[in-house]
Amino acid sequence: MSDPFVIVGGDAAGLSAASKHRRENPDREVVVFEKGRWVSYAQCGMPYYVKGEVDSLLDMLSLTPSDAEERGIDLRREHEVVGVDTDASTVSVEGPDGRFEQPYGDLLVATGAQAVSEPIEGHHLGGAFTIHSMDSTAAVRAFLTDPAEPEFAEPNVEYVDTALVEEFLAREPPETAAIVGGGYVGVEMAEAFAAHDLDVHLFQRPEQLLEPFGEPVGERVAETLRENGVTLHLGEAVERIESDGNGDVGGVSSTGGSVDAGLVVVGIGIRPNSGLVANTPVELGESGAIATDRYGETNVDGVYAAGDCAEMRHAVTGSHDWVPLGLTANRAGRAVGQTVAGRPTPVGDIAGTAVVKAFDMECGRTGLVDHDRARDAGFDPLSKTVTAGSRSGYYPGGAETTVTLTADRGSGKLLGGTIAGTDRAAIRIDTVATALENDMTVGELERTDLAYAPPFSPVWDPVLVGAKVLNGALED
Amino acid sequence: MSDPFVIVGGDAAGLSAASKHRRENPDREVVVFEKGRWVSYAQCGMPYYVKGEVDSLLDMLSLTPSDAEERGIDLRREHEVVGVDTDASTVSVEGPDGRFEQPYGDLLVATGAQAVSEPIEGHHLGGAFTIHSMDSTAAVRAFLTDPAEPEFAEPNVEYVDTALVEEFLAREPPETAAIVGGGYVGVEMAEAFAAHDLDVHLFQRPEQLLEPFGEPVGERVAETLRENGVTLHLGEAVERIESDGNGDVGGVSSTGGSVDAGLVVVGIGIRPNSGLVANTPVELGESGAIATDRYGETNVDGVYAAGDCAEMRHAVTGSHDWVPLGLTANRAGRAVGQTVAGRPTPVGDIAGTAVVKAFDMECGRTGLVDHDRARDAGFDPLSKTVTAGSRSGYYPGGAETTVTLTADRGSGKLLGGTIAGTDRAAIRIDTVATALENDMTVGELERTDLAYAPPFSPVWDPVLVGAKVLNGALED
Numbered sequence: 001m002s003d004p005f006v007i008v009g010g011d012a013a014g015l016s017a018a019s020k021h022r023r024e025n026p027d028r029e030v031v032v033f034e035k036g037r038w039v040s041y042a043q044c045g046m047p048y049y050v051k052g053e054v055d056s057l058l059d060m061l062s063l064t065p066s067d068a069e070e071r072g073i074d075l076r077r078e079h080e081v082v083g084v085d086t087d088a089s090t091v092s093v094e095g096p097d098g099r100f101e102q103p104y105g106d107l108l109v110a111t112g113a114q115a116v117s118e119p120i121e122g123h124h125l126g127g128a129f130t131i132h133s134m135d136s137t138a139a140v141r142a143f144l145t146d147p148a149e150p151e152f153a154e155p156n157v158e159y160v161d162t163a164l165v166e167e168f169l170a171r172e173p174p175e176t177a178a179i180v181g182g183g184y185v186g187v188e189m190a191e192a193f194a195a196h197d198l199d200v201h202l203f204q205r206p207e208q209l210l211e212p213f214g215e216p217v218g219e220r221v222a223e224t225l226r227e228n229g230v231t232l233h234l235g236e237a238v239e240r241i242e243s244d245g246n247g248d249v250g251g252v253s254s255t256g257g258s259v260d261a262g263l264v265v266v267g268i269g270i271r272p273n274s275g276l277v278a279n280t281p282v283e284l285g286e287s288g289a290i291a292t293d294r295y296g297e298t299n300v301d302g303v304y305a306a307g308d309c310a311e312m313r314h315a316v317t318g319s320h321d322w323v324p325l326g327l328t329a330n331r332a333g334r335a336v337g338q339t340v341a342g343r344p345t346p347v348g349d350i351a352g353t354a355v356v357k358a359f360d361m362e363c364g365r366t367g368l369v370d371h372d373r374a375r376d377a378g379f380d381p382l383s384k385t386v387t388a389g390s391r392s393g394y395y396p397g398g399a400e401t402t403v404t405l406t407a408d409r410g411s412g413k414l415l416g417g418t419i420a421g422t423d424r425a426a427i428r429i430d431t432v433a434t435a436l437e438n439d440m441t442v443g444e445l446e447r448t449d450l451a452y453a454p455p456f457s458p459v460w461d462p463v464l465v466g467a468k469v470l471n472g473a474l475e476d
Numbered sequence: 477m478s479d480p481f482v483i484v485g486g487d488a489a490g491l492s493a494a495s496k497h498r499r500e501n502p503d504r505e506v507v508v509f510e511k512g513r514w515v516s517y518a519q520c521g522m523p524y525y526v527k528g529e530v531d532s533l534l535d536m537l538s539l540t541p542s543d544a545e546e547r548g549i550d551l552r553r554e555h556e557v558v559g560v561d562t563d564a565s566t567v568s569v570e571g572p573d574g575r576f577e578q579p580y581g582d583l584l585v586a587t588g589a590q591a592v593s594e595p596i597e598g599h600h601l602g603g604a605f606t607i608h609s610m611d612s613t614a615a616v617r618a619f620l621t622d623p624a625e626p627e628f629a630e631p632n633v634e635y636v637d638t639a640l641v642e643e644f645l646a647r648e649p650p651e652t653a654a655i656v657g658g659g660y661v662g663v664e665m666a667e668a669f670a671a672h673d674l675d676v677h678l679f680q681r682p683e684q685l686l687e688p689f690g691e692p693v694g695e696r697v698a699e700t701l702r703e704n705g706v707t708l709h710l711g712e713a714v715e716r717i718e719s720d721g722n723g724d725v726g727g728v729s730s731t732g733g734s735v736d737a738g739l740v741v742v743g744i745g746i747r748p749n750s751g752l753v754a755n756t757p758v759e760l761g762e763s764g765a766i767a768t769d770r771y772g773e774t775n776v777d778g779v780y781a782a783g784d785c786a787e788m789r790h791a792v793t794g795s796h797d798w799v800p801l802g803l804t805a806n807r808a809g810r811a812v813g814q815t816v817a818g819r820p821t822p823v824g825d826i827a828g829t830a831v832v833k834a835f836d837m838e839c840g841r842t843g844l845v846d847h848d849r850a851r852d853a854g855f856d857p858l859s860k861t862v863t864a865g866s867r868s869g870y871y872p873g874g875a876e877t878t879v880t881l882t883a884d885r886g887s888g889k890l891l892g893g894t895i896a897g898t899d900r901a902a903i904r905i906d907t908v909a910t911a912l913e914n915d916m917t918v919g920e921l922e923r924t925d926l927a928y929a930p931p932f933s934p935v936w937d938p939v940l941v942g943a944k945v946l947n948g949a950l951e952d
Contacts, residue, residue, distance in 0.1 A: 001514050045930070048931075053872055063937075138677060183530070287672065326928050327926065327928045330935050331923065348924070353925045355929040364927055366927075369678050395529065426927060427904060430906070430937070434907050434911055438914035444913070450910075452803045452831055453832055454518070460803065464803075
């Protein structure tokens with residue numbers, strides 16, 4: 001096969017595929033088209049860069065353009081793929097020198113996702129941001145920087161939108177920040193802004209923060225945010241971002257009233273960038289993301305999709321689902337790189353395992369948490385919530401850990417779980433995720449030989465306490 | 477059945493069985509004979525009591541005698557069961573008022589284990605201890621107490637051997653402690669003694685600390701102990717505990733020389749207390765512990781064994797094995813209590829999952845770690861060790877985490893794993909334990925959807941990095 005392996009998108013999935021493919025098959029050409037200046041940046045690190053815990057944007061690149069070059073990847077930044085012709089096996093590319101057609105032997109669509117912000121009026125005002133690109137993140141950090149101490153901002157980092165960063169660096173930092181949306185981004189940005197002593201207002205249309213984590217976790221996170229001085233506006237839908245009259249944000253108006261704010265962050269979700277294949281035979285799934293098989297291949301031979309633009313098989317439901325997360329993108333990209341190199345490798349299932357930090361509260365979730373979703377998948381869900389110590393009761397430093405497990409009444413099959421607590425809570429969700437991957441029943445989980453030592457876990461780990469109580473309820 | 481459910485031993489397994497049985501079947505009499513004054517004490521908490529992190533011995537009782545009474549358990553302390561007649565279904569008991577025969581309907585032997593110390597000459601000298609009873613632990617803590625500040629010790633706690641505690645409270649604290657044995661007890665006591673500013677010498681006959689955790693963990697722990705001022709005598713066998721000429725310890729002599737010490741702790745292992753059934757038809761396993769089936773029943777109908785005196789089925793080998801650990805005792809006891817009440821409940825498998833803290837180093841192990849043991853079980857083991865970050869590289873506070881995974885070459889089946897690191901390392905072993913319980917291959921583990929967020933884990937959790945590298949080696 002003489003035509004190259006062409007990859008659209010130079011982030012986690014795309015560059016994982018490119019790197020793995022080059023290692024497996026050093027003779028084959030790999031071309032990666034990335035429409036932006038940035039490649040392979042750590043999306044999930046951005047709130048911590050704004051907070052000031054990460055010094056430089058460059059620290060968050062997992063692969064620099066020169067690393068890519070060393071691996072023999074032909075990486076073309078500022079090249080946007082604008083069309084795919086699956087009959088001709090070519091992509092249309094717009095680059096700095098104009099448009100051209102690029103033939104491919106195999107194609108990986110790894111175009112990621114984008115922040116949703118359009119529904120909110122005023123999202124274009126100066127000082128309103130989404131935290132979904134390096135440029136806007138750099139601008140937010142610059143905005144928080146006292147112009148007298150400009151070293152906190154990074155106007156001169158390679159690849160960054162220098163003009164944008166300098167514009168916000170020149171402004172006086174805002175005193176109040178409004179956050180629209182109480183998901184990952186909203187909760188993490190609340191922590192980041194509080195660290196800069198801003199007056200932080202968080203608006204969330206539902207009554208619950210972190211909806212995918214379920215109510216018990218949402219409540220503990222709300223409590224933590226309030227304890228840290230964040231004003232929560234739960235059950236309030238933001239109607240518009242208000243202008244200050246000069247093209248910048250002045251505040252937000254919601255169904256509950258209005259709040260003045262000099263900085264607004266919108267984090268109300270993301271959607272898959274699947275538009276590139278919209279007019280091709282490549283099929284999308286119900287979620288609007290690209291449908292793939294267990295090797296990440298679409299319905300068109302030789303065309304793959306991986307990462308935030310693709311659906312994958314869910315470990316619990318067995319159906320395809322869209323859960324855009326970092327590990328999934330890396331793992332699927334790597335598997336596709338290996339498969340295209342001639343060694344078929346499954347991309348693996350997803351369980352929707354996710355963890356998030358809200359100040360000192362560690363939260364985790366995996367599998368099916370919402371009962372409606374569980375019923376849609378054909379299960380009869382029962383959940384139990386327990387609060388258990390993270391260490392032996394007599395050992396200092398333990399913390400109340402809230403575990404909710406959900407199972408199917410008929411079969412006892414474990415469907416999902418959530419956890420919240422301040423002492424090594426989040427990472428314990430991996431036990432539940434591993435149980436889901438293996439179709440364990442709650443009874444089997446209850447009998448699993450987990451670790452116990454006073455500094456790390458009580459005799460019955462909080463996850464086991466959850467399994468014990470849920471299994472008791474199933475038996476009744 | 478009119479005769480009571482009789483339980484021999486009032487610790488984790490015995491009282492878990494008694495409590496569960498009373499809840500399931502409130503009408504049936506449950507009699508627990510405990511030879512000592514203490515019941516249900518947290519063996520694993522003792523080093524932290526000596527260290528001073530736990531204030532009172534009473535904090536470490538998970539069930540007090542009055543709790544037991546409230547649950548309707550007929551608990552007889554200072555009653556030693558000295559014989560079992562399985563034909564007559566009676567046990568012979570020696571109590572404060574003499575000897576008597578007690579009929580039983582069902583019998584649970586939960587006699588635990590005892591510290592091995594006899595092989596070492598001088599183990600009877602004053603100031604030489606094992607850390608396997610509340611009395612000796614209280615005495616060690618009293619010994620470390622400055623007689624001028626006696627509130628640190630607890631001579632007046634109910635149930636304690638007051639004379640012993642007062643004897644050591646009256647002495648000047650020692651300046652040097654020698655520890656014989658580098659297993660759990662040895663490593664934890666090194667930390668406890670160092671906290672009291674003692675000069676600590678630890679002797680370990682093998683070259684490696686924490687042998688069940690394998691070499692990579694042993695090395696990291698040795699490094700940690702040395703950094704904290706502990707003098708290690710690895711590869712040195714202690715020949716005897718030396719006398720000071722007055723019936724107290726003066727030091728220890730080993731194959732490597734001799735060290736003066738005013739306090740000696742021997743922690744060279746424990747052995748199952750299975751002697752009670754030695755002259756009965758109840759069969760022992762190869763380990764010398766009592767053989768049981770999946771419900772904890774012995775070969776004699778109606779006679780059960782659970783906890784540190786019993787063997788259980790190993791999740792990886794499928795054979796029976798003796799791994800005395802706290803969760804196992806609690807879980808098996810609880811299951812037997814339920815089974816005897818008429819609801820047959822499996823005791824579950826063991827994977828030998830264990831965690832231990834050595835200063836700030838967190839260590840975990842599960843499954844088959846030693847290659848000889850893996851070969852004995854019919855496997856062809858291959859291990860790989862990786863060192864991976866515990867958090868995203870750019871996020872502060874991460875730590876190098878050492879993961880070793882072992883698999884069978886032929887099948888790719890995961891056999892075991894170990895972990896060491898200072899940031900949430902130990903608890904991650906639960907992921908590997910859950911994988912073992914489900915007979916996962918390394919490839920399946922590699923594709924498991926584990927948690928990722930910069931403060932808690934890199935994109936690829938250290939366990940996944942281990943699986944990726946081992947799976948790569950298996951494929952080569």
